[in-house]
Amino acid sequence: MRNSRKVYARPDLCTGCRSCEIACAVEHSASKELLSALFESPPPRYRMDVQAVNGVKLPVNCRHCTEPDCLFACKSGAISKDLKTGEVQINLAKCVGCWMCVMVCPFGAVSPDMDRAKATKCDLCTGSASGPACVQSCPTKALIYGNADEFNAWRQP
Amino acid sequence: MTKTNKSADPATISAHDHARQLDVATAWERHETMLPLCAFGDLGLCCTICYMGPCRIDPFSKEDLRGACGADRNTISARNFTRAVSAGTAAHSDHARGVCHTLLDTAKGKAPGYQVSDPVKLGKLATELGIKTENLSQVDLAAKVGHFLTDEFGKQDGTLAFLKRAPKVQQERWERAGVTPRAIDREVVECLHRTHEGVDSDYRSLILSAARCALADGWGGSMIATELQDVLFGSPRPVRSKVNLGVLKADCVNVVVHGHEPVLSEMLARAAREVEILDYAKSKGAAGIILAGICCTANEILMRQGMPVAGNFLQQELAVTTGAVDSMVVDVQCVMPGLAGVAKHFHTKLITTSNKARIAGVDHVPFEERHALETARRILRSAADNFCRRDPARVDIPPQSMDLVAGFTAENTFHHLGGTYRGSYRPLNDGIMAGRLRGVVGVVGCNTVRVQHDYNHLAIVKELLKHDVLVVETGCAAIACAKAGMLTPEAALEFAGKGLQEICAAVGIPPVLHMGSCVDNSRILIACCEMVREGGIGDDLSQLPVAAVAAEAMSEKAVAIGLYAVASGITTFFNPAPRVLGSPEVFNYLTAGLEKDFGAHWVFDSDPHKIAQGVIEHLDAKRAALKLHPMLYPVEMSRTA
Incomplete structure (x- = not known):
């Protein structure tokens, strides 16, 4: 299990811009393109969100x-x-x-999608060749898609 | 290294490849480090106006989300849009203020070297503005006109003088909508006030105030700049010249002027022809001096002096990376700060000249009217000195250069259409009414790294020409078409439909008319007014079979131009869309709601072929509403992908 890959985040790098949320919603839209996704009904939903507690910001998604x-x-x-x-x-x-x-x-990582009456959560963008959209979108590279060892190596100074 | 597909222009591709081989990053590489672009910002949903924020609205939320102050997505995007329009208006208008001051200094004898080069136009302006011309010397007249137009910026009563150039029906439209601009500076200031935290939050009222501000640009700042530049430096006449990076010569001192104001570059053009300066360059081993331009400074000295054009906005850094530019002299607007970093890789001496626009670490030669010619000579001499430091191993000038004809204005097109002694827009209106010409379309605007460089301009213009549309151009769009050879009369045969060919052949004009710089978009407004005045195709601008296209827009100035075109009744196709897409209400208001007040609207589309199709359908709808003849010649429907 130690080799399983998931999206890890570094709160020290997160600025709380929420670009990951938008990228997640676009990736899970029908068109997969921002301007077209705006006009979809029901609107696409993101499966992660950025939470802030005591000034620490952290993107939260399925563990x-x-x-x-x-x-x-x-x-x-x-x-x-x-x-x-x-x-x-x-x-x-x-x-x-x-x-x-x-x-x-x-973790509060599963949310109800009332439009579709389905539970939604991070699916790691399975099917996307470039990997999870949130990781691609992060302007400060606060997100990584990898296993626990890769994450530990990455967060060492 | 893979070939770049970032441009439709072969010279740009080869210069960009050369830059990459030398590991010099340009706008394209810097843009890649910015990807992905922030969606909140791109959609206009990021508000940084007050210090409770920054706030941003989730575009996918169905809730009525609000920023800290309670501003919703409509208020936020409309405020951002209004601020962009005010900045664009401010840029054009501050340029115009500079020209006013130069005219006043000239009249006071404080600007040796400058003179009134078009006294006829000065006299016409004076008459139009109600200034008595009899018993006034030319200098006094220049001072009176200069004072009158300088007052347009800050006057406290009345409305802008040039609005009276518009057809009566148009002026009444503006009155009804409450968007008649009062004074140029006032409209900019009022927009900044309205968009301050806690002032105007109704998106319709914000956008109408932006429209009033934009009109103060088109019929105020830009128009004043154009008119007084004509007075000072002479009204353009058709000239032949050359365009693209290939105008730079390996054995010459190459000086590139870049920016927007002709006030210094005119002096450089004059000094570059002086025997002493040429001899000085020759004494340094050069065969001569090439003075070439980039962006609208290029257009200004092309229109009046026939100076060659090195390229448009996205080629500014590539001119430096040819390694053959000894000096690049910049003034204001569209001057990338990145030039400083690029110039460090080469011997090129970058010189800022405007006290409004300095770049950290770059030599600044302050430009003042009273020493203008001397400053120009000094700059050219230092460029000649720098010629000796050029490293031939790093020089790679793309071979491409193309002939062009430029220098068309609202007044001289008049003469072309009707002949010198019976100048008239009649042949143009007749051509439209008879179905030889489908209409007239202004293809204007910038370059942007978000679109393949020049591609949209070329694709759209080719399609329009094929459909018998006369194209008028300004700015970087004009330079794009010039590079592709579309600004020569011969091009009519290659690209134009049969009806357009007939008109071009009869009158002797290219099918694409270069009308100048971006402030010269005001020439297009005046030409539209002349078409209305000539009669037969509508009572106000919104009824004319005309449209505007800015398909590679980049600057806030472009947004201001787009809005004054729409507010003047000219439907405008714009890409990339201004930052309003996050608010469906604002989007709908701009693309449909404005029709009620102005008889025109915006169209946001990113596909150049769809834009061309949309323009043609728009012209056909206007023709149908006027009950004009069907088009004389069918178009072979061979739409290229």
Whole structure:
């Protein structure tokens, strides 16, 4: 599991500009293009957000937990964990919108999409060749897509 | 190293490749380090007006999100837009103020070297402004006209004098909409006041005030600049010259002037022809002196002096990276601060001359009218000295240069169309009414790294010519078309439709008329007024089969020009869109809502072929509303991708 890759953030580099949120929404829009995405209905949603507590800013997204509470709480079997990659994904076809996962997530990383009646969270932009859009968009490079060792090496001064 | 596809101009591509080989970063490379662009800023949803913020609105939220003060997305984007328009107006108008002062100094005898070069135009202006001309010497007349127009900036009563040039119906439209500009500075100041924290928050009222400010640019600042530059330096006449980086010569002292004001560059043009200066250059081993321009300074000395043009906005750094420019003399506007870093890689001496525009670490030679000619000589001599320091191994001048004809104005087009003794817009209006010409379109504006350099200008103009549209151009768009050979009369045969060819052949004009710099967009307004006055195609500007296109817009000045065109009844196609896309209400107001007040609107589209198609449909709709003849010749519909 130590080799599973996810999006890590460095609060010391985050300026709180929220560019990652916009990039996330655009990546999950139908057109995948900012100007067209503006006119989509229902509007695209981002699956992460930048939180600020006591002056510390941090983009928060799904931690793809080793023992995901959301997975155990899901009554319809929509949430699964890939034991090889470590990714936790929601199968939208199975999601019934009961919001159990939303309630149990300790990070607040799952949110209810009322327009579509589905739970949404970071899917690591699976299918995008250039990797997670938030990482691409960050102007201060406060986000990294990698495994725990890569993150530790990166955050050392 | 892969070939760049950043430009449609081969000279630019090869110069850019050369720069990359030498590891010199230009605007394109710097732009890449800025990607991805901040979406909040790009959409106009970032507000930095007060110090509770910065605030930004999530464009995808369905909630009625507000900034700290309660401003919603409409207020925020409309305020940002209004501020851009005021800055653009301020730029053109402060340029105009400088020209006014030069005229006044000339009249007072404080500016040796300057003179009234077009006394006829001065006399006409005086009559128009209600100044009695009898028993007045030329100097006194210049002083009176200079004072009158200087007062336009700060007067406390009345409205701008040149508004009376517009058709009566147009003036009434402005009155009804409450956008008649009072004084130039006042409109800029009022816009800054309105957009201050906690003042105007209604997006419609903000945008109408921006329209009034923009009109103070088009019918005020820009128009004054054009008129008085004509008075001081002579009204342009058609001239032949050359364009593109290939005008620089390896064996000559190359001096490039860049910026917007002709006040110093006219003196440089004069000094560059002086025998002593030429001899000095020759004594340093050079074959001669090439004085070439970039941006609108280029257009100004091209129009009046026939000086060659080295390139447009995105070529400013590439002129330096040819390694062959001994001195680059810059004044104001569109001068990239990045030039200083690029010039450090070469022997090129960069010189700032305006006290309003200095660059840290760059030599500043303050320009004052009373020493103008002497300053010009000094600059040229130091360039000749610098010629000796040129490193031939680093010189790579692209071979491309193209012939062009420039120098068209609202007045002399008159003569071309009707002949010297019966100058008239009749042939133009007749051509439109008979269906030979579909209409007249102004293709103007800048370059931007967000669009392939020159590509949109060329694609749109080619399409318009094919559809029998007479194109008038200014600024960097004109230089783009000149580089592609579209400013020669011969080009009519290659690009123009049959009806346009007939008109061009009968009158002897190119199908694309170069009308000058960006303040010279005021010439296009006057030409439109003349078309209305000639009759048969509408009572105000909004009924004419005309349009404006700025498809590679970059500056706040471009936004101001776009808005005064729309507020003057000319529908304007603009790309990239000003920063208003984050507010659907403001977007709709600009692209549709303004139609009610002005009979024109903005169109935001990024595809040049769709823009051309849109322009043609717009002209056809105007023609249909006027019940004009159908077009005489069908267009072979071979739309190129």
